[in-house]
């Protein structure tokens with residue numbers, strides 16, 4: 001029981017993890033650009049656009065609240081990473 005479903009989820013998660021890594025690599029690039037140009041961490045307008053576009057792409061309305069949760073978390077993770085990276089860049093510049 002459930003073996004078939006577990007196989008499906010394992011395959012999907014493999015793709016999700018690879019895509020998440022790609023997204024984080026871009027988030028890393030953005031952190032460098034923010035640091036170099038003294039731009040603030042949060043871009044509220046962009047966050048809203050990301051959320052609106054992702055919600056518009058959802059085909060199943062019943063999943064919409066979960067997409068909201070997913071992207072709130074995804075953006076939070078991106079910003080947590082960027083804070084850490086920009087702090088390290090600042091310390092490096094001051095050393």
Ligand SMILES: O=C(O)C(=O)C[C@]1(C(=O)O)C=C[C@@H](O)C=C1
Nearest residue numbers: 030041042043046047050075078
């Ligand atoms: O666009 C940026 O500035 C990003 O750092 C990316 C991102 C995101 O995860 O999509 C994260 C933080 C910003 O507030 C907006 C969007």
